[in-house]
Amino acid sequence: MGTQRLKVVLGRDDSYDIRVGEGLFDRLGAHLREVTEAKKAVIVTDSNVAPHYLGQVRSALAQEGFEPFDLTVAAGEASKGLAVAAELWDALALLGIGRDGLLVALGGGVIGDLAGFVASTYMRGIDFVQLPTSLLAMVDSSVGGKTALNLDGGKNLVGTFKQPAYVTADLKALGTLPAEEWGNGFAEIAKSAFVDGGEFLSWLDGHADALAAQDGGAVQQAVVRSLAFKARIVASDEKEKGVRECLNYGHTFGHALEAVSGYRIPHGRAVAEGMRFAARLAVEAARAPAALADAQDALLDRLGLGPVTEPFAADDLYGLMLSDKKVRNGGLRFVLLASPGAWEAVAVDPDLVKIYLILWEQARMGKRQEEL
């Protein structure tokens, strides 16, 4: 399959291109020359990604006359904080990067969020581009312009909106992605397919097994379809004032579950469980048919995103949901689907949420008892 191109169409001159294909890092310099006149380009990457792709990206930039620099941070969520951002600001200043410099985010969602934040704040904003290397970053975080840092008080509490000038997903990079990281991308693909419904969902239903087996063609299609969906949503609501909220499907419960497990449950499994929870809540709160929850369960299972069986306490989950960013005026907001593609963001009666959380916990306690 050849390279596929998409565009995120935004107002002013903020629109940008996305390329998805194999071996794109080799041609990166030429593609970047189409979007920037920068001379100095600073690659921000992490300690897992650097050994595989930093050299390749550096030489692709040098070939087109960029003066490349690189800054490598420790791999992992802990780097997405103010201390590392401050180190990067200082390093940019020491390298003499001016307003006309370019930041190149090479890595997963952590690097994208961190480098995007630094690019949006250094000298009140310099251009940056996204080279996502994890499946999650390719299908979701590299597009849309949300940047973020974590605080001790919670994840993603500080951030800006800063659209990249260009995004390129080189699918070859997935060749070194650890097996346990794939599920995080699969969950966001499934989320997007259910929220979009229609053709995307029927495609996923027909290709879930190929995707789970990491078949190259299926992976490329999944990336392109997910990004086309996200690009459409972002184009109509750049700053999350309305429809962009649909991208939070599965995340209200998912974030609470990640947190209550002390981040032992990976993001993808937590979001998938959040989708299962939302589908059950939707039977009562959005008149969804119970069959939708069953169909969604089956698809998530095929993607290797089986149900979470650990019985976390309903009270703890409820408390964490209340402290999440998605709380408005004390009400708990959920994205619910009446059917695939027909979503609404609703404030659900807290008592109803509590009942469903207790049912969720009890179902798992029951399973535990049976096992004993």
Ligand SMILES: NC(=O)c1ccc[n+]([C@@H]2O[C@H](COP(=O)([O-])OP(=O)(O)OC[C@H]3O[C@@H](n4cnc5c(N)ncnc54)[C@H](O)[C@@H]3O)[C@@H](O)[C@H]2O)c1
């Ligand atoms: N801005 C947004 O819209 C948005 C959306 C979703 C998630 N996020 C953020 O994204 C982050 C999660 O992203 P992630 O799952 O990519 O995590 P990550 O960046 O930590 O990457 C996961 C792991 O895989 C490694 N890795 C990445 N690509 C690799 C490759 N090709 N080969 C070998 N190793 C590789 C990384 O070093 C890391 O250890 C979270 O911080 C989350 O908040 C942001």
